[in-house]
Amino acid sequence: MKLLLASASPARRQTLLSAGIDPWVAVSDVDEEAILDALRIANPQVSPTEQVSALANAKAQSIYQLVVQRREVGEPVPDALVACDSMFAFQGEVVGKPHSPKVAFERLRRMRGRSGELFTGHTLIDVSTGRSTSAVSKAVIHMGAMSDAQIKAYIATGEPLEVAGSFTIDGVGGPFIDSIEGDHHGVVGISLPTVRKMMVSLGLNIVDFWERDAGRPRPVQPPVRLLDQQ
Template sequence: MSAPVLLLASASPARLATLRSAGLDPQVAVSDVDEPAVLARAAAAAEAAGSGPVPAADQVLLLARAKAEDVRGRAPTVDGTAPTVTVGCDSMLEMTAADGERAVVGKPADVAEATARWRSMRGRSGILHTGHWLIRADGATAAATSSTTVHFADVTDGEIEAYVATGEPLRVAGAFTVDGLGGPFVRGIEGDHHGVVGLSLPLLRELLGDLGLAITDFWRER
């Protein structure tokens, strides 16, 4: 019997590094999903149903599903065999304003947006949501969202400008990292730090278990 194969539907170096650090050696395929279109359809459906805005925890799950399904439809094979399980992920940061209004953000569009976002985030806390959608080779699915509270340091304007100038905030959801240059600007988290990086290992283990798979079976030979 061939060894199980995990296919990661993501271009994120951080997600790939997280899996590799946990002993997995996944294949990688990047989806062609139009994310704004997916969210627009979901918002329109919610409005038509009179159910209000789509919660952030559900938005990331919708995008994770779209990515996994897109990649699975054109999945590479190993010796002619489809991957054992395809994993799609997506992350967004949810911030609450002083008036109670909630804003959900992904990657900033440009330097100006990243700078403005950090000025509004500093000294405050937000929730980083990461959706996980798994599809087994036979089509069975398991899904859930990891939500972790992130406390941001009260950084200076100079620190924000220097950080944004590195380009890192433009490449990641929420405009920050905990495993890179942004680490010093995060003073604490409540929850799974892997989820903040972009893929929750404990949640992945649970979802694989729901599909009758063990994460230990995916460990590469050492």
């Protein structure tokens, strides 16, 4: 069976690869800011859980429509697809990707030596039935003490600019995460236990998505994107 990852995140794909699943990849073009603006207008106190859930569901449904179109013309489609979105909550503020070095620097200075919560929303769709389920994983992140020079050096790598919260645990930022309470994989971007449980709720079995050489070292190949399938 084949899983499609509705995300361009290399970390999410690598997490699945390490777990024996080599997914197809497709990236949705949903307007994330418009979705979040609509949520905040409807409820100014919208929670991080509601925000990541809404974004993950919108991404999944967008890609599912593409999958349906392909199936209708007889093209190959995956058996299931999963979409994710992550946000970091710190001192009552929900923060996403900083995008700029200035924002990342100010944010990391405030966060150093303190703790926050990382929320990752997941939506899984069974392509054969159209049934879907959603879940959110959460982890408390305890940030290490970083000097201004270390923050500048970290930002210079470019890594923190396009990740939720301005940090990673599986890359250059790893040494500055003192500890995690909760789901490690959810912090990377996709929670394997959460995906397993969602699959169970839809009558799917995660081991059916394993590749034949699951568990054996192998070179990482470029991702197969949905539109590449003929």
